[in-house]
Amino acid sequence: MENSISINNDKKAANAPTFANGRRKPDALTDEQIISDLLPRKFGKLGMIWMGILVVICMVGVFAYFRQLKYGLVVTNMRDYASWGIYISNFVFFVAISLVGSLITAVLRLTGVHWSTPLTRIAEIIAVSAITFAAIIIIVDMGRPERFYNLFLFGRLQSPIIWDVTVITTYFFISLLLLYIPLLPDMKILLATKEKTKFYKLYRFMGSFWKGTHLQFRISKKAINILCIAIVPVAFSIHTVTSWLFATTYRPGWDSTNFGPYFISGAFLVGSGAVTVAMYVFRKYYNLKNYITYEHFDKMGKVTVMLALLYMYFNVNEFLVPAFKMKKPEEGFLDSLFIGSFAPLFWSAILGGMIIPIIVLLFKKGRHPFPMFIVGIMIVVGAWFKRYLIVTPTLLHPFLPMHNVPESYKHYFPSWEEWAIAMGSLAGALLVITIFARIFPIIPIQETLIEQHEKEHHK
Amino acid sequence: MDINNASRKEFLATLVTGGLVLAGCSSKKSPFEAGADEMVKASGEKVKLLSVDGEVIEVDKAFLKPVPQLPAITNSEERRGIPGKKFVMVIDLSRCKNLRKCQAACNHMHHVHSDLNWLKVYPMNEGEHTAPYWQPTTCMHCDEPPCVKVCPVDATFKRQDGIVLIDSDRCIGCRFCMAACPYSIRVFNWEKPDTVSEELCGQPYSCETSVPQKKGTVGKCDFCPDMARKNELPHCVSACPNGTFFYGDLNEDSVTNGAETFRFSDLIKDKAGYQLMDDLGTKPSVYYLPPAARNFPFEKGMEIDKG
Numbered sequence: 094m095e096n097s098i099s100i101n102n103d104k105k106a107a108n109a110p111t112f113a114n115g116r117r118k119p120d121a122l123t124d125e126q127i128i129s130d131l132l133p134r135k136f137g138k139l140g141m142i143w144m145g146i147l148v149v150i151c152m153v154g155v156f157a158y159f160r161q162l163k164y165g166l167v168v169t170n171m172r173d174y175a176s177w178g179i180y181i182s183n184f185v186f187f188v189a190i191s192l193v194g195s196l197i198t199a200v201l202r203l204t205g206v207h208w209s210t211p212l213t214r215i216a217e218i219i220a221v222s223a224i225t226f227a228a229i230i231i232i233v234d235m236g237r238p239e240r241f242y243n244l245f246l247f248g249r250l251q252s253p254i255i256w257d258v259t260v261i262t263t264y265f266f267i268s269l270l271l272l273y274i275p276l277l278p279d280m281k282i283l284l285a286t287k288e289k290t291k292f293y294k295l296y297r298f299m300g301s302f303w304k305g306t307h308l309q310f311r312i313s314k315k316a317i318n319i320l321c322i323a324i325v326p327v328a329f330s331i332h333t334v335t336s337w338l339f340a341t342t343y344r345p346g347w348d349s350t351n352f353g354p355y356f357i358s359g360a361f362l363v364g365s366g367a368v369t370v371a372m373y374v375f376r377k378y379y380n381l382k383n384y385i386t387y388e389h390f391d392k393m394g395k396v397t398v399m400l401a402l403l404y405m406y407f408n409v410n411e412f413l414v415p416a417f418k419m420k421k422p423e424e425g426f427l428d429s430l431f432i433g434s435f436a437p438l439f440w441s442a443i444l445g446g447m448i449i450p451i452i453v454l455l456f457k458k459g460r461h462p463f464p465m466f467i468v469g470i471m472i473v474v475g476a477w478f479k480r481y482l483i484v485t486p487t488l489l490h491p492f493l494p495m496h497n498v499p500e501s502y503k504h505y506f507p508s509w510e511e512w513a514i515a516m517g518s519l520a521g522a523l524l525v526i527t528i529f530a531r532i533f534p535i536i537p538i539q540e541t542l543i544e545q546h547e548k549e550h551h552k
Numbered sequence: 553m554d555i556n557n558a559s560r561k562e563f564l565a566t567l568v569t570g571g572l573v574l575a576g577c578s579s580k581k582s583p584f585e586a587g588a589d590e591m592v593k594a595s596g597e598k599v600k601l602l603s604v605d606g607e608v609i610e611v612d613k614a615f616l617k618p619v620p621q622l623p624a625i626t627n628s629e630e631r632r633g634i635p636g637k638k639f640v641m642v643i644d645l646s647r648c649k650n651l652r653k654c655q656a657a658c659n660h661m662h663h664v665h666s667d668l669n670w671l672k673v674y675p676m677n678e679g680e681h682t683a684p685y686w687q688p689t690t691c692m693h694c695d696e697p698p699c700v701k702v703c704p705v706d707a708t709f710k711r712q713d714g715i716v717l718i719d720s721d722r723c724i725g726c727r728f729c730m731a732a733c734p735y736s737i738r739v740f741n742w743e744k745p746d747t748v749s750e751e752l753c754g755q756p757y758s759c760e761t762s763v764p765q766k767k768g769t770v771g772k773c774d775f776c777p778d779m780a781r782k783n784e785l786p787h788c789v790s791a792c793p794n795g796t797f798f799y800g801d802l803n804e805d806s807v808t809n810g811a812e813t814f815r816f817s818d819l820i821k822d823k824a825g826y827q828l829m830d831d832l833g834t835k836p837s838v839y840y841l842p843p844a845a846r847n848f849p850f851e852k853g854m855e856i857d858k859g
Contacts, residue, residue, distance in 0.1 A: 164743060165742055165744065165768055166740070169742075172742065173668070173730065173736070173739050173740055174736070176730040176731060176740060234726070235724050235725050235768075236723070236724070236726075236740065236741070236767070236768030236769055236770075237768040238724075240705075240723075240724045243705040243722055247705040247707075247722060248704060249703065249704060249705065249706050252701070252702050252703055252704040253728075254702070255704050258704075338731075339731075341701075341702065341732070342698065342702075342734075343698065343734040343832050344731070347731075488731070491736040492735070492736070493672075493689065493735060495736075496672055496673075496674050497655070497669045497672040497673060497674070498668075502667075
């Protein structure tokens with residue numbers, strides 16, 4: 094055991110105790126080692142290619158949006174019946190995925206779970222970037238984006254949109270603070286490094302007031318605790334209110350009292366899927382095997398399986414109960430999902446986004462990094478299509494028959510501009526995460542150090 | 553103050569006082585300078601105007617700018633509605649043969665985009681062994697309008713006379729109202745309406761005429777309150793050669809299709825009038841008379857119906 098494979102070639106590590114599978118136990122690491130491992134690093138060749146691809150997708154999206162501004166929403170394939178399309182499903186997807194910030198940071202922290210500490214910043218940057226693009230995509234969907242300020246001039250409290258604007262803004266700021274405050278001690282570490290990076294001025298601007306005094310640590314700990322408590326109801330609100338955008342209408346498929354918990358459970362699931370994917374990518378790319386270990390994947394896998402089962406439960410409620418009755422207005426809608434034109438998508442989303450992940454993650458080997466990565470991607474992609482299935486089929490099954498409209502109004506398939514904008518927004522969200530990880534340590538350094546010291550202390 | 557809210561009176565007063573100041577002012581600065589786009593030279597030709605004090609004043613003709621068509625009433629008046637009225641419509645399904653004259657008149661008068669229809673005529677058939685019929689559908693002008701409830705900016709609103717209107721100058725185009733309306737009557741201007749001329753485009757929007765329709769905003773049947781103010785019937789009512797539509801005031805308990813006038817309560821009682829999807833609790837202002845003792849067979853309408 095003593096002399097098994099070590100990943101880093103420094104002398105201390107060579108003598109460090111290791112797991113049977115060759116990974117060193119993190120408690121063998123020195124402070125200097127941890128800091129140098131976790132400092133943000135320049136993009137390699139792969140990173141540059143990744144950045145380039147994202148920027149190109151974003152630019153195509155911007156160009157498509159320019160066309161939309163010029164010609165109007167006519168460039169989309171949304172029409173009077175399918176009056177909401179992939180912009181709105183993308184919005185719901187972003188809001189859903191952003192919920193993971195509150196799950197990993199707040200819920201797990203408040204329940205005294207410590208293994209999630211290295212994952213908090215990953216979860217929080219996903220939350221901030223997703224919620225930002227949720228706001229952007231909703232403006233993209235507006236027919237008159239230049240009148241956005243009307244929401245503040247003439248906002249009416251009884252509209253769920255106003256509730257959504259309120260809670261999403263609140264959630265954005267709490268998430269931003271939960272990202273920023275734990276960054277402050279790390280900023281001090283970054284400023285203390287010998288080589289001055291090009292972000293030195295940024296670090297100084299953002300965090301030079303942090304001296305790391307006892308009082309500062311106390312205040313920051315208290316602030317984080319308050320924010321963690323505050324974010325839980327706000328997180329529940331953002332997705333419940335988003336579900337109410339649909340559930341407050343009369344339409345078959347939306348007129349459901351199950352929608353709030355159905356959306357929230359789905360949101361936690363897609364969020365944990367996204368964190369798993371991010372964990373795998375960062376671990377691999379930044380060589381963080383000592384910090385994001387098999388144990389993390391195993392535990393995230395267990396969390397994910399629980400969330401998938403929960404989401405499954407709400408899905409059964411959402412579809413089985415109306416299907417049992419087959420009320421006339423719901424019949425067409427349900428048929429289109431179960432056996433009609435949306436059936437392939439519907440069953441792939443159910444199978445790929447829920448059932449297969451549950452089966453895979455129930456096995457210990459299924460909770461290893463690579464299978465978890467694949468499962469995470471399946472969950473995220475399945476969730477994206479699930480959101481599409483929540484928005485579109487309902488709109489194409491109105492109470493009165495579709496009539497007196499051009500033929501193209503009776504179907505919906507997104508135009509290239511819609512795809513470009515939707516993909517552009519997804520690429521944008523990834524770009525924000527990528528750039529963040531380039532500038533700041535993606536694993537909290539200070540908190541890793543503290544945990545390390547605590548572990549040594551316990552020995 | 554919102555420019556659109558300025559009443560005609562106030563506007564004229566400003567114009568006249570502006571004129572007064574110009575006439576009596578010796579300073580170099582023209583009061584028009586601030587607002588004027590271009591400098592105007594006096595033509596020497598004077599016109600006589602009546603000031604607010606009742607004085608006759610003279611203003612140089614060159615300083616009189618043609619005013620773009622002013623809305624007859626202010627936006628706040630349009631939002632309040634016609635006092636003492638409660639507009640209702642009765643649609644007699646036994647008289648409809650899907651001629652779509654109503655639709656054509658409505659589209660024409662409101663300059664609706666050629667792809668869209670505010671008024672739709674549906675071929676309806678409830679069950680396997682029931683008889684089909686044609687159902688013209690306007691906005692229901694619900695007393696509990698789901699669309700108004702969800703509008704985040706008060707762009708669509710309910711007036712005291714029962715009419716639900718849209719302020720296209722305020723609509724942000726979120727289309728939540730379209731998702732909320734169970735009758736699917738709302739349409740969206742996905743592009744600049746092809747029926748709106750450049751001249752019309754320059755006109756100020758009026759909630760009562762719903763003209764001109766604007767790109768990126770929602771449109772729908774407005775129950776023609778501008779016609780009601782002129783004591784005339786909505787365009788669909790007067791366009792129907794079969795007298796399918798009856799329009800009137802619930803408070804007066806009378807409805808008319810132009811040729812015939814009925815007591816509203818009698819008509820509803822005698823012909824078993826009902827409301828569309830009243831089980832949703834929307835309380836529509838449009839009532840339907842069932843297609844009993846029809847004037848035309850259903851098949852007559854099939855020739856025109858293109859789906």
